[in-house]
Every structure is written in C-alpha cells, then in structure tokens.
Amino acid sequence: MVFKKLLGALGVGGPSVDTVLQPGPALPGGPLSGEVRLRGGGSDVTVERISLLLVARVEADGHDEEREGTVVLEQFTVGGGFRLTEGAELAVPFTVTLPWETPVTELHGQPLGPVLGIRTELEVAGARDKGDLDPLAVAPLPAQEAILEAFGQLGYGFTSADLELGHIRGTGQRLPCYQEIEIVPPAGQGHAVNEIEVTFLAAPGGMEVVIEADKRAGLFSEGHDTVHRFTTSHHAVAQADRNAEVDAWLQQVIGARAAHAAPYPYAPSGHHDEHHRSGPGAGAVVAGVAAGAAVGVVGGMVAAEVVDEIGDAFEDDEGDEGGEGDEEG
Incomplete structure (x- = not known):
C-alpha cells in the first residue's frame, strides 16, 4: 500500500x-x-x-x-x-x-x-x-510461533492481544511498551485459572517469556495474579519438545501457590501499583494457532x-x- x-x-x-x-x-x-x-x-x-x-x-x-x-x-x-x-x-x-x-x-x-x-x-x-x-x-519468530502452537495443542484458546505502555520489572525489556497475548485455558483447567497473558521479550541471544495467570478463588483462598518469567532459545526444536517446555511452564504457573510464586510485577505507565490487565482491544481476536492445531474462532474475526x-x-x-x-x- x-x-x-x-x-x-x-x-x-x-x-x-x-x-x-x-x-x-x-x-x-x-x-x-x-x-x-x-x-x-x-x-x-x-x-x-x-x-x-x-x-x-x-x-x-x-x-x-x-x-x-x-x-x-x-x-x-x-x-x-x-x-x-x-x-x-x-x-x-x-x-x-x-x-x-x-x-x-x-x-x-x-x-x-x-x-x-x-x-x-x-x-x-x-x-x-x-x-x-x-x-x-x-509475523512471529519461529520460536514464538512454536510456543503459540504449543499453547493451542495443549488446549488453550486465543482471545486477544494488545500493547501496554510501561516496563516489566525484572526483565531485559528495551522498548517503551510490551505486548500481551491473552489466552483462556481448556475446560479441565478452568477451575484453577481465568485466563493467561503471554509476553515475548526477544533478544539476539534468546527470549524471555513472561506468563501472568489470573487465578480463580478457591475454597480457602482469594483469587490473585501470579507472574512468572521463563527463558528459552531461538534454536529450532521438535514441536513435541516445545509442547513439553510450555506444559512445564504452565504446571509451574497454574500449580504455584501464592506462597511459592516468584512474581515479576509489572510497572505500567511508570507507576508502581498493581498490574492492571486491559480488556480485548478493537478486533483483537485470533482464529487459530496453527494449521494442525486450530482452536477455532473466538467471537469472530473483526480485526481486518x-x-x-x-x-x-x-x-x-x-x-x-x-x-x-x-x-x-
């Protein structure tokens, strides 16, 4: 154009x-x-x-x-x-x-x-x-695409993505904003978490993956957010290995108790208050994660x-x- x-x-x-x-x-x-x-x-x-x-x-x-x-x-x-x-x-x-x-x-x-x-x-x-x-x-880097495909193959559905002004503490973030990709868990894990937000912070030598989970309230606990940071490489690996890597991350994020969580709090807009999660942006809906792991349309595509x-x-x-x-x- x-x-x-x-x-x-x-x-x-x-x-x-x-x-x-x-x-x-x-x-x-x-x-x-x-x-x-x-x-x-x-x-x-x-x-x-x-x-x-x-x-x-x-x-x-x-x-x-x-x-x-x-x-x-x-x-x-x-x-x-x-x-x-x-x-x-x-x-x-x-x-x-x-x-x-x-x-x-x-x-x-x-x-x-x-x-x-x-x-x-x-x-x-x-x-x-x-x-x-x-x-x-x-378009995503090969490692980013493989990670997103792993979420899809693990049953997660993609809902939206947006850009937030601010920095994520404890990371090597360089740009003045970061991207949040919001996904929802499969039915079998819906009792534990409402949604998950994924942020990629790529660099020449590798990539940080920040995962925030909005955890549901339990019988003896209140709902809360847990934020974890993982690192991975750009090297090509079998998709099954990526699936296992992402599954291990999710087990840590969803299974972590508040007392054992290692949070990396966000600092949006230069403030130091609790991270605020924004709702879906205009037309921010993903139709699927990969040709072989379609999650299906969530709410319809309206982003064009x-x-x-x-x-x-x-x-x-x-x-x-x-x-x-x-x-x-």
Missing part, C-alpha cells in the same frame, strides 16, 4: 514523498526494506534528512481510566544531504533492522489486533513534516478493518506521539 502526502509545512508546491515497503510481513529483529520515492516541487530544495519512525498504538493506564496513544518504538535515518531539483523524481532505497521486541501483528495471516506503522519524515531547510503511514505487518484505518487511528492523537517519555502520566 502506498501513501502520498504533500508536505504542507514546506508550503504549496513543496516536494512530495511516497514510502513503499517490501511486500509481506517482517520479523522481529529482522530486516525491513523498501524505498522512499521523492518528487521535487516548484523549486530546488536541499533534503537534509529522511527519517522512518516505527510507531505503535498503545494502551496506558490512567488514574481512573485506560487511554490510548501513539508511541515511537524506533527511529531510522535512511537518507539526506542531497539536492532535489524542481520536478525531479528520486527513489531512496533502504534496509533497516527492526527491534527484537517488535510486537507481532499477525499469526498465520490472521490479524491479532496490535497496530504498527512506518511514518516517513522529511526535513528540508529546517522544516520537518510527517508523511502518511504505511501499515506494518509483523483496523489495518485499513491505520492512518486515521494514528492521526487522531499525533500530539501524544513520543518515545519513552510517554510512559509518565
């Missing part, structure tokens, strides 16, 4: 910009390629810098309510320092590397709900203007329009856009 916008900050007749991304989903920690296509306006200009911003729509906990905003996850400089003559056309190819913690937006072609985009900024003669957004699709309206979604709160400083407040 190609977006075009006249750079209004540069005045009528200024240069225009199109950014075209290579087709297909990218991977966390992998390359993202494409080209920025420029067309000169009514006069010669010097293009000082071409920047690409990886932006995400996130949820943040306020004092009384949950709010949504836009956060910049990474910024790349892909060109600049050249003269663009009147009416000239120029293509600037680029290849950048996405952060390892880049959220996953789709699984087996099914949208999960989180919305990411690539925003192009052009700086000319000290003026800077934001171009339109290209929606960015990100989210991608179609990505530009409007981000434009609604451009003023909230920022880096880690957005965590406060």
